[in-house]
Amino acid sequence: MEIRLHPRHSLRTHREGMIMSKERIGFIGTGLMGHGMAANICKAGFPLTVIAHSNRAPVEDLVSKGATEAATLADLAAASTIIHICAPGSPQVEAIIAELLPALQRGTVIVDCSTSDPNSTIQLAKRLEAAGCHMADAPLGGTPVQAEAGELGTMIGAADDVFARVRPVIAAWAGAIVHLGPSGTGHKMKLLNNFLSLGYGALYSEALALSEKVGISTAQFDSVIRGSRMDCGFYQTFMGYAVEGNREAHKFTLTNALKDMRYLESMADGVSLANPIGNAVKNSYALAHAAGGDGPADYVPHLVDYVAKQNGVEK
Incomplete structure (x- = not known):
């Protein structure tokens, strides 16, 4: 088991190098937690694409900060190399990924920040892998106030190379990052x-x-x-x-x-x-x-x- 902790004071180095990244970020679920996370991703200099659900206010705020709004999940998939999902639970995550899958670019990483069923997460990881894509579970610790401040905690399940890719993006919204092991371990x-x-x-x-x-x-x-x-x-x-x-x-x-x-x-x-x-x-x-x-x-x-x-x- 590999554990890596990233205290808050170390994040400046990550953030200074973020704008050099070629990753393009998609974000689905800009609610109580997601809005602050997405805002910090945008603030860090990553190209950000968002999509509205029932409440347009968070999306409109993010667009005012420089994000692009996608009309459909397929459009968001086409514009993104790393896609965050903040949804109520596994049924919603499964439905979102099913809709994204046909439009995903090869190599795309799905980062599930929901509190999901680990069994579902592991099965989704297999489906994504078969399509040439990747899964990382990154459930959240903290409050909406901490989300807005970029000070959430997260426990991550992902392959080592996938973790290395998503870590600079996650460092935009998390103050403590723990890599526990492969897909599913974060949700466990x-x-x-x-x-x-x-x-x-x-x-x-x-x-x-x-x-x-x-x-x-x-x-x-x-x-x-x-x-x-x-x-x-x-x-x-x-x-x-x-x-x-x-x-x-x-x-x-x-x-x-x-x-x-x-x-x-x-x-x-x-x-x-x-x-x-x-x-x-x-x-x-x-x-x-x-x-x-x-x-x-x-x-x-x-x-x-x-x-x-x-x-x-x-x-």
Whole structure:
């Protein structure tokens, strides 16, 4: 296993050499995370082609920064040598690649920045390889604010030569880059990462419901945990809703949380691993999702409300 870390202070050297690259970048999925990533690619001097989906505002902003808008995925494929995809999950990534494939130039690299099913990623890599193209999975760690600042983290699954090609582009939007191994390993690690963070969310929600039930307020609970050994960055953004009422403190949907935990369950099933904690975490999000937390503005910290309601706790 090869691991390469690239601390933030080392990125200037990468960026100074970027404009000399012959790579032309396509970007599909300029949403909460994708817009900032694409903007940083453009800022670094790479020719950038983007495509609109349902929201034109991010694309129009990127065009104002120097990007070119493609009318179709085939047009984007024809204009690009490295294509980023930021999509909700594997079904969408599979559909996008199926549409791109006939128009891809030989040697094109697809960089999947979604949180995807590793089994799907590995199969897509084989299809692309058969067409003379390449796959790299580069799921994201961080927030939309970090995306805009070019300070995301990423864990990459790709062949060594493919990683060498995409690294200067990824350095435009990532502050920490870890190369884990071949295609699929990035998405495997991302699911493990999300298991931890979403597990925290489920634990915090249940602990807060129990806290209120036994007469300890959320504010009192927070006064003990915040700043202690149990504190962490995820706790602070999560509690931005529970304590401060900021509904957008951590903008990751309950729908995506449930999807990721289902992918984790599938990964565990694939290696015959018992994962009772993972199943319990998945069920917390499944219950919230079934109870109405399935909208585009229903975020992970809102899980506290669903767990409280299930237990008769008045918030």
